[in-house]
Amino acid sequence: MTRPSPENDIDDKSAPLIEHLAELRSRLIKAVLAFVVAMVACFTVATPIFNFLTAPLCSALADRGQDCDLIFISPQEGFFVAIKVSLLGGFMLAFPVIAGQLWRFVAPGLYRSEKNAFLPFLIASPFMFFLGASFAFYVVTPLAYNFFLGFQQFGAAGEAVDGVPGAAPLSVVFQGSAQEYLNLTIKFIVAFGMCFQLPVLLTLMGKAGLVSAEGLKAGRKWAIVGILTLAALVTPPDVITQIILFVVVYGLYEISIFLVAGVEKKRREELRREGLLEDEDEEIFADELEGEK
Numbered sequence: 001m002t003r004p005s006p007e008n009d010i011d012d013k014s015a016p017l018i019e020h021l022a023e024l025r026s027r028l029i030k031a032v033l034a035f036v037v038a039m040v041a042c043f044t045v046a047t048p049i050f051n052f053l054t055a056p057l058c059s060a061l062a063d064r065g066q067d068c069d070l071i072f073i074s075p076q077e078g079f080f081v082a083i084k085v086s087l088l089g090g091f092m093l094a095f096p097v098i099a100g101q102l103w104r105f106v107a108p109g110l111y112r113s114e115k116n117a118f119l120p121f122l123i124a125s126p127f128m129f130f131l132g133a134s135f136a137f138y139v140v141t142p143l144a145y146n147f148f149l150g151f152q153q154f155g156a157a158g159e160a161v162d163g164v165p166g167a168a169p170l171s172v173v174f175q176g177s178a179q180e181y182l183n184l185t186i187k188f189i190v191a192f193g194m195c196f197q198l199p200v201l202l203t204l205m206g207k208a209g210l211v212s213a214e215g216l217k218a219g220r221k222w223a224i225v226g227i228l229t230l231a232a233l234v235t236p237p238d239v240i241t242q243i244i245l246f247v248v249v250y251g252l253y254e255i256s257i258f259l260v261a262g263v264e265k266k267r268r269e270e271l272r273r274e275g276l277l278e279d280e281d282e283e284i285f286a287d288e289l290e291g292e293k
Helices: 017-044 046-053 055-063 077-109 112-149 178-195 198-207 213-218 220-234 239-273 279-292
Strands: 158-161 164-166
Touching: 017 046, 017 077, 046 055, 046 077, 046 178, 055 112, 077 112, 077 178, 112 178, 112 198, 112 239, 178 220, 178 239, 198 239, 213 220, 213 239, 220 239
Parallel strands: none
Antiparallel strands: 158 164
16 A cells, blocks of 8 residues: 655644634634624724725715715714724735634644645735726726716706896705715725636635536636626616626636636646546547637
């Protein structure tokens, strides 16, 4: 019997269930403490953070010659706005600690080869989320707020008749709630951050053998329908914004096909190198490649 290679050895010995639960409790406590500390730190600077988040709206209003004024429509709204800002900022600041605690809990139960395969995805996931959040904040939200503010109407005083000023037409101008603005901005940031997880998710599924590049190519038409539906749900009724989201997410889908194909090729090479790929399998893979052409 051949001895397993060192890269397929599990680092730690098996531990009783109670020890695993105790370790899980310890990891959760550390993660929660990191989140609470980061949240409290963000609460102390909630106003500058909120002012930063209002930049797309203020820029859109400035282009129209309007002041950037948001209002509180209830006495407690300012407090809840600060809490929401603290929750969002605290989670982002504490995410490296939370992910590190999760990794330290899961890693002892993985083979070294599995660690080497999983760790890049753990690093890529927050990177892609921040990339999607930045895209939403700097590209999508300015377009969305320009679209929304375009429905304002400004009345001007009518002409005087016999020295009596005419009645002014109806004016409908923006007086936004701070909490509603923050809710919509967070919705954009989270939605695009999650959408940018698509290549990470599909590549991880491809590495696990749950999806294939050929299957993703065959499912392009369903992906288009799903992405169009997603664009209609998470963006305002603005055709330009919806087209941007569709193009970006569909581009990520095509990139995912390329990444999954690379994972499959690497897995075939490893199987061939270890002598686990039979001649029949080689013919199957060759037929697949011919079918792709």
